Amino acid sequence: MADLRGGDLSRLRQLNSLTAIRALRRAGPLTLSALAERTGLSRPSMKEVTDELMGLGWVEEVPPSPGTMGRPARRYRFRADSGYLVGVDIGGHNIRAALSDLDGEILAETRQPVLPDAPLEERLAAIERAVEGCLTLSRTSVSDLWTVAVGTIGVIDVEGRVIYSAAVPAWRDLDLAGRLREMFPCPVLVENDSRLAAMAETRRGVAQGARDVVFLHVGLRMGAGLVIDGKVHRGFGAAAGEVAMLPESRWFDAPEHLNTCACVPEGVPPEDAAGHTLAAARNGDPVAIACVERYVDDLAVGTAAMVLILDPQMVVLGGGFSRSSDVLLEPLRRRLEKRCMRMPEVRASTLGDECVVVGAIEYAVAHLDDQLFPADRGPLPVVR
Structure with a gap:
């Protein structure tokens, strides 16, 4: 971590911004006072951080609830709807897809049947149809996607290549991540489906x-x-x-x-x-x-x-x-x-049959956290 004793104010603001975002993602919407209490910052400092995050597009003010009397305290939330994530479960007989916001709240789900012995191009087309179905249901476009995370049967190497797959012969020696990156203009992650299912159960299921x-x-x-x-x-x-x-x-x-x-x-x-x-x-x-x-x-x-x-x-x-x-x-x-x-x-x-697709969404959220919100990254980008 950077040494802040020398007065690196830009670094300090960055760390304060990340702290505020994490607090809002866990518990938002929050008032300035509540946000200051959770982050350990003073209320004036929190006001500066919040204004900066609003200018960058990461945070927005929440309108008062209908019927609220008097002058309510301002509340702020993380803009989880500034982008979207997709999780895909590629099974032997079905392709499941789910679309979520940046916090992992699932907004749309679809399923496409496919035969285990379907040709490679047919299976890839079913994946594309499943994702397109989610986009249609959520009224979003492929350009709104920030990450696509995929769980599939088989042994998957660290580059997203299928090394071995007994259930889907067409999958063997396939650069699946590479083929999917041709479909989607965003980062694509590929992982073994059982590992994603295990992640889902520890994050949202019986093993929390x-x-x-x-x-x-x-x-x-x-x-x-x-x-x-x-x-x-x-x-x-x-x-x-x-x-x-x-x-x-x-x-x-x-x-x-x-x-x-x-x-x-x-x-x-x-x-x-x-x-x-x-x-x-x-x-x-x-x-x-x-x-x-x-x-x-x-x-x-x-x-x-x-x-x-x-x-x-x-x-x-x-x-x-x-x-x-x-x-x-x-x-x-x-x-x-x-x-x-x-x-x-x-x-x-x-979670039943949904365990892999839920795990894929969790994997995409974790990737987002690692890429955008680590303490050692540069300044936050502007989002719209």
Whole structure:
């Protein structure tokens, strides 16, 4: 941090501005007195900072509430609507997109179906349609976007290239970040979907406040995301959590216990077979229950390994199958209790199918904070 003892007033104003913005983003709208109290600045100093931020376009005065009597104190808020963020979840069967303001409040969501074996250009076109749908619903344009954050299945390197993807063959060795930057005139971030889902659960879901979390992304394919000391863990080569790649974990083929269960009637689409098995198990079908038990046997192997290594506070069951947590959680707990030295909490996701797209929005917000509001950056730009 800069040494302010020598009277670097421009640096001091910059730090005061960043402090004010952080306070307004967390708790706005605030009066000058409340803002001064939260930031530790004097009221006159806070007035100068607020006037400067209003001139730059980062802050605006909030009109008094209708019916307010007398002369109300002026209140100020961070202009979260001065730009927009997009989060995208690229799954095997669906593309989900969400648009939010700069604080991460989601304003519009859309979904585009896509086949797992769809050609590359068709899948990329579905992504573009999903984002365009959000823009249309929110009455914004692509030029209003500040960041697009994408979560996708597969092993993703630090540059946003898909190194490996068993579920989507067209994704392999694809510079996904590069292709998406051709679509959108703003920064594009690409991350593994399980890691974004883990981020979402710790920021907005069942794991809020937990510092060490194993997120199980269970659905038509298996994945995991790790949170260590409050931060999503990527690993040295961005391959942390890829337990499914270990054959002994039995994760790669585990969903087949549900997909090929004898209780599934003929004619049920492959993508709906597992859901049918889980529903039948909930209704007491012994054949379905046996298939679920075999599935949880496999799920518990990789989960126990991660619990023994990380000793997490919580294991979160998320992804498409988390809708059936009532038939999966207790069998999983029983198996972990037999294998683990210390039993963590085992909870179901509260975000369900939305966990990846919500995590993508959170990732975009974090990127915005890192780029625009760190203490060591230059002066804030003007926004309109």
